[in-house]
Amino acid sequence: AQTVTQSQPEMSVQEAETVTLSCTYDTSENNYYLFWYKQPPSRQMILVIRQEAYKQQNATENRFSVNFQKAAKSFSLKISDSQLGDTAMYFCAFMGNNAGNMLTFGGGTRLMVKP
Amino acid sequence: DVKVTQSSRYLVKRTGEKVFLECVQDMDHENMFWYRQDPGLGLRLIYFSYDVKMKEKGDIPEGYSVSREKKERFSLILESASTNQTSMYLCASSLSQGLAGYTFGSGTRLTVV
Numbered sequence: 415a416q417t418v419t420q421s422q423p424e425m426s427v428q429e430a431e432t433v434t435l436s437c438t439y440d441t442s443e444n445n446y447y448l449f450w451y452k453q454p455p456s457r458q459m460i461l462v463i464r465q466e467a468y469k470q471q472n473a474t475e476n477r478f479s480v481n482f483q484k485a486a487k488s489f490s491l492k493i494s495d496s497q498l499g500d501t502a503m504y505f506c507a508f509m510g511n512n513a514g515n516m517l518t519f520g521g522g523t524r525l526m527v528k529p
Numbered sequence: 530d531v532k533v534t535q536s537s538r539y540l541v542k543r544t545g546e547k548v549f550l551e552c553v554q555d556m557d558h559e560n561m562f563w564y565r566q567d568p569g570l571g572l573r574l575i576y577f578s579y580d581v582k583m584k585e586k587g588d589i590p591e592g593y594s595v596s597r598e599k600k601e602r603f604s605l606i607l608e609s610a611s612t613n614q615t616s617m618y619l620c621a622s623s624l625s626q627g628l629a630g631y632t633f634g635s636g637t638r639l640t641v642v
Contacts, residue, residue: 418571447628449630451630456635457617458635461630505572515579516562517562517631519572519573
């Protein structure tokens, strides 16, 4: 079974600065997908960014980018120019190719952006 | 926009009650999922369904059952609610090819007293 580990339960960052959230996973599969989801206080889970394991290029979505290290099974999220609206829980998630499209989530990181 | 609607935002039930949590999606997604969210544990999969009348157990199905009589609706049933089922419950849906990720509902915070 796959496992996803987020080692930072809580983090804080000053507005306009950069922060990196860590995620590691364990799998024996070669092809899979990785996701970062954001859950603001409104509780609505929002997809932030996704990465396909067979693509070597790191995914980028505006201020959000990932550092995908396949050999190390690491998938960190970098948030540049942090904004107050980035305050949320962030979940890393794994989807295998033969997992019936099930997502396995990490325990989450609570990010606080301070003014 | 795809919408996943959960019928209740907050719910308080008594121990031993039968509880129904309803979820409806409006984009013809094949897959539907029920997760529970607890601090430090992230989201854990209870049940999922990849078609009408089909259901599969997730990681923590004990004490729960599900029903999917129509494609757009996926119900989670707590047969006899217990205090350890106090949690946030999240419903999600996705296309059969899941790379697009899930669309989530806003969650139901259930308290069992």
